[in-house]
Every structure is written in structure tokens, then in C-alpha cells.
Amino acid sequence: MYRLLLVVGLLVVLYFLLRSAIRELKGKNGQEPVLPGNNEMLQDPVCRTYVPRGNAVSASIGGQTYYFCSQDCAQTFRKQLAG
Numbered sequence: 001m002y003r004l005l006l007v008v009g010l011l012v013v014l015y016f017l018l019r020s021a022i023r024e025l026k027g028k029n030g031q032e033p034v035l036p037g038n039n040e041m042l043q044d045p046v047c048r049t050y051v052p053r054g055n056a057v058s059a060s061i062g063g064q065t066y067y068f069c070s071q072d073c074a075q076t077f078r079k080q081l082a083g
């Protein structure tokens, strides 16, 4: 009876070791996922410059998200909408 418990205990320990090992492997492979569309070129509506999405300044105006090359252009756009 005790031997059976020992075997079951060992199996449980092995199971957890395997699971963490698999998780570690998956984590190593899954690091830095390449975000689709991160290098997509977006046009600045103010100065008409194309900026990669990763470097663009995003601003949510009136429920819509706009992308700009800089904070200056975002502010200019806000002023244009207000005025």
C-alpha cells in the first residue's frame, strides 16, 4: 500500500517536472512574438509623411485612432478639428 502511494507520488512529481520543462521550452520559442502589421506604413494626416506603425504617435480623437509622425502633428490635427 505504501509502495503504491510512493509510486503515485513519484509520478505526480515527474508530471509537474515535465510540465514545467515543456512550458520553459514553449516560452523560449514563443518569446518576442512578431506582431503582424507592426511595420505597416501609416500616413500622417497632417504632414502626409508615412510612418511605421511601431514608431507612430497614436491619438484617439472622437472615438477614432489616428497615427502621426510626432506629437506636434497630433496637436496640430486636434487644433484643426477644434477650429
Ligand SMILES: [Zn+2]
Residues within 6 Å of the ligand: 044, 046, 047, 048, 049, 068, 069, 070, 073
Ligand atoms: Zn507629421
